[in-house]
Amino acid sequence: MQLTSPGLKEDDLVNQLKKHNEDAFKTLVTYYQNKVYNLCYSYLRSRSEAEDLAQEVFIEVYQSIGNFRERSGLGTWIYRITVNKSLEYIRRLNRNKRWAFVYSLFGKEEYVARYHRDEMHPGVKLENKERVTLLFSKIDELPEKQRTVFLLHKVEGQSYAEAAKIMETTVSSVESLMHRAKMNLRKSLREYYKSEKD
Amino acid sequence: MEESFKNEVEKTLASVDQVDRLEAGSYFYSKLRARMEVSEQPVFKLKWGLASLCIITIFNVFTYLNFSMNQEEDNTDNVAQLASEYNMEWTSIYTNELVE
Structure with missing residues (x-):
């Protein structure tokens, strides 16, 4: 950088x-x-x-x-x-x-x-509004380190190596945090969509 | 059913890739400088305030010590001078009792 x-x-x-x-x-x-x-x-x-x-x-x-x-x-x-x-x-x-x-x-x-x-992320097109708002509300529920890795990598476009330097940790730790972040997001989103159906 | 949930979840997760980057306002730097100037002022005042307080305290302590020492000397001198002017002797009530 x-x-x-x-x-x-x-x-x-x-x-x-x-x-x-x-x-x-x-x-x-x-x-x-x-x-x-x-x-x-x-x-x-x-x-x-x-x-x-x-x-x-x-x-x-x-x-x-x-x-x-x-x-x-x-x-x-x-x-x-x-x-x-x-x-x-x-x-x-x-x-x-x-x-x-x-x-x-x-x-x-x-x-x-x-x-x-x-109410709405200013950088989001109208058709994606609901999805992005929902996703960010679920990102907020993640533990701090998982949230940070997810935001640095997915929103800021930082590589795992760069994210590791920013967070003063190892690349493998960042990979693990990212994996857990995605897993937790999938889980909570699935629960949300299931509750919407019921 | 499970498949449709999975699709929704994946679509929502992928939606983050379509978020545009935001830009700070065009006057960001001017606002930042203005805020820095404001936040610098109280520190400046506080520094000088503390320095002035220290100087005043030191001056007060010095004056008090100087005054109390002088006053002790002055009192002794004054009493002795008064006694000699009126031909008064330094006697205590015990001396008086012995004389009687």
Whole structure:
């Protein structure tokens, strides 16, 4: 996953970023904004929340670039931050939902009410709307690692090797997670269609 | 029946391949910079606020210590000066009892 901006190598870009060079940061954001935003959206499925979270990812990149040791590529590192931030956001949201009653007692309903999922994925044609909405609702039920592998591979188009680097695991582990993710999705979709028939 | 379920499941699983990639809004970078500027400001204020608080605390402690030491010396001097002005001797009630 190399940055393919003409005339600019990834090493040079990283060096410039470490000096907090404005142009380098703009180049990075321009190159990665759609990738980061798309992955955030796959997790959250809310355009406004995905944009907020994508901004947080780039703020984190800007602030922590000094800690980037270049053991992995810059893109891998940015994807890793995106995955971690998205999962963290979902955990926080679930925690807030559990405490919704307590928040409501203190008049802090906005902690939970702020988040609304879009009715429909904006990148879906109308004839596929129901299927994709159903599939994403089932993806949400997967365990975190299986969900991450599925989204990275199927939605982001990352190879198993790249997904393994992002998740700091082995390729065989990613293959196994993908196999289990598909198996679980097939199972829950079959149950759904059976219950629809009954 | 089982076959039709299987078909539906496979079609639904394959539907993810037809999802178009999304693009961040055209003003993404401008919004990001604006947010970074806003989020940088409180940190800047907090830093200076803490530094000012430390300086004020150190100044207060120094002033208090200095003042309390001076006051002790001043009191002793003042009492001695007053006693000499009025020809008062340093006696305690025990001395008085002995004299009587």
